[in-house]
Amino acid sequence: MTAGPIIEVKEVHKSFGANTVLKDVSVQVAPGEVVVIIGPSGSGKSTLLRCLNGLEKPESGQIRIEDRSLLDAGAAITDIRSRMGMVFQQFNLFPHLSVLRNITLAPIQVRKLDSAKAEKLAMSLLGKVGLKEKAEHYPASLSGGQAQRVAIARALAMEPRIMLFDEPTSALDPEMVGEVLAVMKELAAEGMTMVIVTHEMGFAREVGHRVLFMEQGMLVEEGTPQQLFDEPQQERTRAFLSKVL
């Protein structure tokens, strides 16, 4: 286990045209830590998460992942990304591939596993998310909750050090939120480093080691779930929580 942070974000600034979405954001995440980011829509929380694996590029600032600079990585960014899983709000499963092939494609192409090994790994991950019987199905035949669990298995197949979740339950019907959160809870219990953007306040309180509140591109307040939810220090945090809790 490394002593320093596994993710280090320093004074990151990002804008889309005239619209500033991240203002001097600095965050550190320790190995094994579960960090939950909350805040109103448009607060920049998803953009911050997407910056962590280079899907968005900040104009200035530093991002270090496992002590390697992400912004100066050049072609090595694929290597950094391959050690970091990402789960999207819209699942983004590959519709032309079976569930099994969705999971084995990257291990075979990127990690160069042979297909027998990759399939064994995929089946064990499908077992973990409770969807072994869906291996030969195509994404179109899955419910939202099942699709998101497959997406989690797909990310885990790269055996990442870090998992990023971008509103993983926001596109789900309410009755399916629980099955996805259960899988995430299990991951957290296993000691996975996780950064989660979510509107599920109950989950944030229960599973998060640390909660960050963002608004208008700024990190307004952070603390343990107890500190942030029970004794918020900032007026803006209190205003937001009174609306959502």
Added chain:
Amino acid sequence: MHFRFDIIVDYLPLLLKGAALTIGISALAIVLGSILGLVVSFGKMSSRWYFSWPTSGYIHFFRGTPLYVQILIVHFGLVPAFIGHTDAIVAAITALMLNSAAYTAEIYRAGIQSVDKGQTEAAQSLGMTGTQTMRFIILPQAVKRMIPAFGNEFVVLIKDSSLVALIAAPELMYWSNVMRGQYLRVWEPYLAAAFIYLILTYSLSKLLGWMEKKGVAG
């Protein structure tokens, strides 16, 4: 007017020989044109100006000028410049290929850009390179959506290939012109040619309809 089926029957072997060349020229032109078109479309989508400007100029030229003019330029200019003399069949295939590359390039571009951005992001987040993403994620999905447009392009190409009769490539239209000259009759040669073109395009669109169904289901 007395319609003489007997001269059509007499001429049928030559008309069918011409039709076979029509199919051959068109098929070769669409295959080569699709390969060139893929290269052109990547050029046009490139963020580097020295790729995107020439390819976009290429597309403008071939879509913005008559195929008739292009055939003459290729036949009397381009082909002799490369092989020293001209050859009607080589010129016909080259002109149709260059023309169809410009159209298929736009089909590729539309197909590729129709694939949801989330697919690219998911592939990137798994550590896949740009080439891997294109090959395993984007193109397989895009190609399915391109099949109808490619079918249309192939049908158009078969019809447009009649223009190469102009440079005496001995395809279907060439032989119906010869037939008109020999018998000094208009209806029989041209209606026979029209009918054969119709059979070609109709069976092709049926075939493509079937492929599309299979493609969507698979």
